[in-house]
Amino acid sequence: MFFVDGYLKVFFHNLCSYVYLTQSPTEPNVLLINDDNYISKSRRALTVDPVLDDMDDSYISKAKVAFSAFSSNFLSTISFRDNPSSKRRELTNSQNSTKGGAPFNHSVHYGIGSFEIVENDKVEKILDIQTVPREQPLTKAEWNHQLDSDGRIKDLNLIKRRIFYGGIEKELRSELWKYLMGYYPWNSTNLERTEIRKNKRQEYITLKLQWESISAEQESHFSQFRIRRSNIIKDVIRTDRKSPQYKDNNSPYLKYLQNILMTYCFFNWDIGYAQGMNDLVSTILIIVDDEIDTFWCFKGLMDRLGSNFHKDQTGLHSQFEKLKKLLQCLDLAFYEYLLEIDALNMIFCYRWLLILYRREFSLLPICELWEAILSNYHHKDFHLFFALAILLQERNVILEQKLGFDGILRHLTQLADQLDHITLLSSATYLFLNFDKTTDDEVKSDIFG
Secondary structure (H helix, E strand, O other): OOOOOOHHHHHHHHHOOOOOEEEOOOOOOOEEEOHHHHHHHHHHHHOOOHHHOOOOOHHHHHHHHHHHHHHHHOHHHOOOOOOHHHHHHHHHHHHHOOHHHOOOOOEEEEOOOOEEEEOHHHOOOOOOOOOOOOOOOEOHHHHHHOEOOOOOEOOHHHHHHHHHHHOEOHHHHHHHHHHHOOOOOOOOOHHHHHHHHHHHHHHHHHHHHHHHOOOHHHHHOOHHHHHHHHHHHHHHOOOOOOOHHHHOOOOHHHHHHHHHHHHHHHHOOOOOOOOOHHHHHHHHHHHHOOHHHHHHHHHHHHHHHHHHHOOOOHHHHHHHHHHHHHHHHHOHHHHHHHHHOOOOOOHHHHHHHHOOOHHHOOHHHHHHHHHHHHOOOOOOOHHHHHHHHHHHHHHHHHHHOOOOHHHHHHHHHOOOOOOOHHHHHHHHHHHHHHHHHHOOHHHHHHHHO
16 A cells, blocks of 8 residues: 555554554554454443443454454555654554643545545634524414315425424324324325224234233244343343333333233334334333334334344444544544544444434433434435534534543533534534535435435
8 A cells, every 4th residue: 555645644544543552562563453342342331321231242343353363454554664663653642642632733624535634733623503593382273274084184395394394283283193104104094094003903913912922832942032031031031110100110111011022022023122113112102102003103102213223233334434523524623632532433332323312302302303303304314413513512512521432422411401402403503504504415315325
């Protein structure tokens, strides 16, 4: 590999956002990947919250193997052939400049198909986030006015816009969540919805019988079933216990919650059950207030979020990568700081994305947030702009206190129940509109595909 005009530094700056580099103890011109440092750091981030305590370690082992192979087969072959002493000194000085919060002499700017060097004094002014007004919730009268004689929506774009900017009136929420979560098709008629609900209720009863009918002898030979049922029972009894629906130990909602999770476990055995699903189901059950309808709403939500719960974590890591690139486009200075402290893996956003911010907000705010996200009015990945809005709201605290990776993680975790969802929805909307207006199509395509 051959680098010219200082691009060797750019290459290593970007490489360091994925792996931790150390100098070989035997070869001064060779850099190695320190596997354990990077993986252990990621693992610490993943185990901060109880939602993540039972994370399967298989993906960590795979990552170690991958990093080890990469280190052996690629990085160990890199040496500085052109004036090695000066090149090694250049890289060392760059690495040292990241310690103690000192700024880089150079930075990496995200461009179309390439990277370019940008001096610190050329970094653009921090984005001035403007207020995008929210509206009143969509009312039942508005909704009924938008239905034709067959019960089909007349102007779907208008309905989605109203839901995005205003949310849904409490009395209408149960009905419209069935659309937002994919239970009812947006273009369905009254008769079609009645038929869908009739068929889905019978299908749920059949699915539920699959696990309810397991005999004691069969169960004794079905260890995976026993493990999953045990995990579900343990999580159900500690889910949303402050909510009126779940407060009483004899509440039927606890049984509904367990039934739904067990049935989904059999419906989608590949995913089964993972912590966090209980938070999603409990919220839907409070709003929809019916076991069977809640199951199908949850199923629709999992069609969207399912990859978050895959053991290889590919769904979440893809979102981390998108979020990192968005930050690079919209706030280069903050991006560079995270690059300096080796925090661009974005794992401190893990809990937000895993269960769609459920642990960060109480019931009413999460309803309004989910309605904006699930409307898909502006973008299917609007939840990433919401994450960006939180990060940019907290950026000054992070920069002024020179928080490291663990400090950022602790700070963001402590924000639960303290965030203003209306302000953040406004900020996220502005961030999206600004990004959509000012960003080249090639960059958009590179981020979102």
